[in-house]
Amino acid sequence: MSIKTPARLGAVAVVASLTIAACGSGDGDAGSGGGASKTLRLALNQTEQHPSYIALKNFGTRLKASTGGRLDIQVYPNETLGAQQEALQLVSDGSVDLAIVSGTQLENLNKDFSVFNLPLVFDSVETQMKVVNDPKTVGELYASLEGSNKITVVGGFTQGTRNVYSKKGPVNTPADLAGQKIRVQESELHTSMIEAMGASATPMAFGEVYTALQSGVLDGAENNEVSYVTQKHFEVAKFYSRTKHLVGLDYLIVNSELLKGFSAEDKAAFDKEWAATYAEHTDLWGKETDKSVAAAEAAGAKVNDVDEAAFRAVLEPLADKFLTSDVQRKLYETAQAASS
Numbered sequence: 001m002s003i004k005t006p007a008r009l010g011a012v013a014v015v016a017s018l019t020i021a022a023c024g025s026g027d028g029d030a031g032s033g034g035g036a037s038k039t040l041r042l043a044l045n046q047t048e049q050h051p052s053y054i055a056l057k058n059f060g061t062r063l064k065a066s067t068g069g070r071l072d073i074q075v076y077p078n079e080t081l082g083a084q085q086e087a088l089q090l091v092s093d094g095s096v097d098l099a100i101v102s103g104t105q106l107e108n109l110n111k112d113f114s115v116f117n118l119p120l121v122f123d124s125v126e127t128q129m130k131v132v133n134d135p136k137t138v139g140e141l142y143a144s145l146e147g148s149n150k151i152t153v154v155g156g157f158t159q160g161t162r163n164v165y166s167k168k169g170p171v172n173t174p175a176d177l178a179g180q181k182i183r184v185q186e187s188e189l190h191t192s193m194i195e196a197m198g199a200s201a202t203p204m205a206f207g208e209v210y211t212a213l214q215s216g217v218l219d220g221a222e223n224n225e226v227s228y229v230t231q232k233h234f235e236v237a238k239f240y241s242r243t244k245h246l247v248g249l250d251y252l253i254v255n256s257e258l259l260k261g262f263s264a265e266d267k268a269a270f271d272k273e274w275a276a277t278y279a280e281h282t283d284l285w286g287k288e289t290d291k292s293v294a295a296a297e298a299a300g301a302k303v304n305d306v307d308e309a310a311f312r313a314v315l316e317p318l319a320d321k322f323l324t325s326d327v328q329r330k331l332y333e334t335a336q337a338a339s340s
């Protein structure tokens, strides 16, 4: 995962030139109320068609209006600034201001984040959004990386329901995944999850999955319908099976030092516009999921329902194995209690 592909080398070059450009632009005075302006650089691994890109771009437009031009956001899509592991590091060291990263990346820094990465922890996108954007529940968790990594978690974007897809054929039960190499995110929990589901897990960065499916390094992967279509994975793995093993979660993260430098007025505008952003994203999510299913099917993908009870039976024991502290058990219980 630290292999320097040409795309990654390109990302390093982009960050280097951004850093040089930022040095002469008066960046750093932003939010002081003195009228200086700052464009926040946001790293994203999705395409421009993805709801996250659309909602974040609108976030920038609204933030600029509400701060009288003092803060703006430039979204860099398609892993231009690096895959999520690199983006996380760049936000931590301050070369990039903001990023969207999957919960699996934060689990690698603080195991308490793994609670919300558990299969079956949320029964719906609505429950998930209620829990992960409630400061009473997540306040301490979201501040937990400030000392160690200079990262503050701002809030969550849903990844919707994740399902398995394969080149080999439709999946109905865990037995159908036997011997299949299925890509997972870089997470110990998700490695155990896909193994419990019967497959062999291959952790890999998002942007490498298409080629790995095409070349046969992978037999399949697991993701939501929107990523299945925007990443064009349906072209190379046409059986999409609704295992519904997980409602996935992304986070907006920001460099903590940068955030501390915002004036009270700009911080209030940032928080207000972020609340409007995740609401817009959640709304877009449902619509784009339906459109993605239709687009995949029109292109020849085969979508099928599975024996959900058989998958639940192998997934349920993971909570006991991965919840190892009272803090984690409390977060888990809060998520379960919020279920409709």
Ligand code: GCU
Residues within 6 Å of the ligand: 045, 084, 100, 101, 102, 159, 185, 205, 206, 222, 223, 224, 227, 250
């Ligand atoms: C989703 C999610 C991304 C994540 C990706 C993955 O698309 O929104 O943040 O990186 O899944 O499977 O890696």
